[in-house]
Amino acid sequence: MANLQPPSAPGSRNPPDPNRHAPRDYAAAVHRHSLRSKEHHLFTGTNYRSLALFLRNKNSRASAGAGQAPGLSREHDILIIHDLTPAGRRITRFNSLTGLQDFHNHPLPADHCGQLVFLRGLPSPEWVNAIGARYRVDPELFWQHLPLTSGHATFDLPALASAACNIAKLTVTSIGHRTVGHAQSVHGGSSVLEPTRMSGSVLGPVGQSIVRKVSIHDEQNFSIEQDVHISIIKRGEGWLALILIDSGRDLDEGWVGAWDSSLHQCSRVEEIFSPVIMKEPRVCFQGADEGENPPVTAQRRPFSQSTSLLSGEQYGYYLHAPTMRVDAFYALHDVFAFVASAENQFLNMLNAKYLSNTRRYSTISQLEKELTNLRYHNMIVRDHASQLQRTIDCIQNRWDPHWIRPKRPRPPNRQSPPAGPEQGPEHLLAAHESEVQRTEAAASMLLRDFHGLLRKAQELSQRYNERIDEIRTSNMLAESRKATEQARSVTRLSLLAFLFLPLSFTTSFFGMNFRELGPDLSLWIWAVTSVPVFVFALLCCFWADVVKGISLFGRRGRKQSR
Incomplete structure (x- = not known):
């Protein structure tokens, strides 16, 4: 466990929470709910059976070094907590091997303060139980996030908006590069690889990155989709944002996918995934003296992703720290901005490929392949448009009660002594208005970005539809011309047969x-x-x-x- 700022003295640490629950109690509560059958309970919990089995699994790889899968690094920061306090931001890391006990001793958010809790990659049952019991997390969050299989499909996901009002789901798309010499031809359409899902009794490596969808676009590029689930939890006068990120360990440490060595040669490809480009005005002139250049001898990680840095020290670097402490939505600004930047690059890639491939084919077979490709990419763009609309709805609902917002200062009590100039009602009211304006400005900027992305996706889908109609028309005209030529040939044969018919009759007669x-x-x-x-x-x-x-x-x- 590493602290960027020295922890508080033992005497000043928060007192023990009398309402603290043991991790086994959390697993037992989920298990009891999963046993509520439809025959006796209106609010049945049978959809949680695989989650309950997962939480009660004793054969996890949470802390035993021998339990690590081959090829995995010994340590991984499975949990990172950002404590947002008046004294500043303190970042604490918990590794997957020895961090559970340290997490149990970590204090809850103080009054009028916040915490950002990043869970990175696939957690073990011990970690889920510890986090769920510590923060009283709704099991629906883990049910939606964990890639669990169900023996009997209940079709309850995606959930209703009312059932997921405290859960925000974002999708991060990463662009991957394939080695041309080893890439399989994908003429005529893309392919989709379904995500690897686990049963409650079969677990993946702790911290393994979760991939929801893999799309192979052509011989050079593929893309992967990973989710980010966010839940805001109020604890007394404080609050915390639990952020579950699919990206954990590098993708070469665990499950095999489109990034496998059969498609790539790491010795030839310096980086598999494109970086997510986040832009800030005059960013190149800021932080120039911090020595951000890595050492030359740093280990090369071709499968690393920009998402792995989302929970690190650079998060919130350009945000206003006091506003982050009192406003949960503002504190999550960089998460939304990161998703928008990744989505923008993905749509730009599809648009560039559309422009380069349009009208490159001429024969009917080539047009059929292009038609298949366009149909599939149109389906992908439509899915992304739905995701963008869902994100826009989440931003527009930022005034819902579950979002922690700056509180308007109360009027002073007449019996209270007069406050100083920095604590007077005018100063507090001005500070409150400044925080609200700062939050609204950031939210408005995010809305403009996501509305622009939605328009870009819709325009790209319209281009796909127009090109599909154009190819269909060309195919119909080609088929019509082919049918006309065939009809002419049949007419000639019929006329020739008719000419020989009377001659054959007279010849046969004589x-x-x-x-x-x-x-x-x-x-x-x-x-x-x-x-x-x-x-x-x-x-x-x-x-x-x-x-x-x-x-x-x-x-x-x-x-x-x-």
Whole structure:
């Protein structure tokens, strides 16, 4: 456990919480609720059965070094807590091996203060029970976040807005690069790899990154989607934001996906995932003397992601610390801004690929492949548009009661002694108004960003639809031309067969060897006979045209006679 700021003295530490619950009590409560069947309970808990099995699993890898999967580093900061206090921000890290006991001793948020609690990667049952019991976390948060399988699908997720009013879900999209020499061809469409899900009895490595969706776009790029779940919890006069991040250990430490060595050669690729570019005005002129350049001998991590730094010391660097302490939404500003930056890069990538691939194909088979590709990417963009709309709704609902907001200062009591100039009602009211204005300005900026991303996604989807319609029209025209050519060929064959029909009839007739025909007939007799038969056949075939021509000739003759 590492502190950026020395902890408080033992005498000043918060007193023991009389309402503290043991981790086993949290698991038992979830287990009891999961046993409430539909036959006896209106508010059944059968959907939590796999979660209850997970929480009661004793074969976890929380602290035993021998339990670590091969290839995993010995330590991983599974939990990072930012204490937002009047004295400043204190960051405490808890590793996956020995951090449980230290976490039990960590104080709760003080009065009128906040905590940002980042849970990074897949937690063990011990960590979930400890966090749930310590902060009285609604199990619905873990049920929505953990990739658990259910023996009997209840289809309760995604949950109703009323059931998830205290849970915000964000999606971070990371762009990955594939080695061209080892990439499999993906002509004609992208493929999706479903996320690896666990049963309650089969656990993954502690801190392993969770990947919700993998999309392979072409020979050069793929993308992964990871979730961030946020829940605001009030503890007395303080508050905390529990932030569950899918990104934990590097993706080469654990489950295999599209980033596997079969698609990449790490020795050739310096970085698999593109960095998320977060922009701040004049950021290059700030913090230039802090020696941010890493040492040359630093270990290269080609599978690292920018999301792994979201919970570190640089979080909230450009935010106003006093406002972060009293306003939960403002304290989470960097999380929303990070998601917006990642989404912007993802949509820009899809738009660039659309512009480079449009009208590159000409044959029908190539157009069919492009059509399949466009349909799938259109589905991806629509999913992202829904996610953006959900995030916009979350920002617009920032005045809901579960969001901790700055409280308006109370009027002074007449019997209280007069306060100093820095504690007077005018000063407190001005500070409150400043905090509200700062929060609203940050929220307005986020809304503009996400509204712009939503418009970009909708415009890209419209481009996909227009191109799909264009390809469909081209295919229909090509099929029509092909059908016309086939009809012309059939017409020629039919006419040729009709021409040979009367000739075949006369030839067969004279070949019957009737006694009446005689044995010594000349060839000209067959020719003289075939000509009238052929003319008669032509009249029968084109009788409608002949009648039409005769009537037209008759009308012209009558007009000339007049």
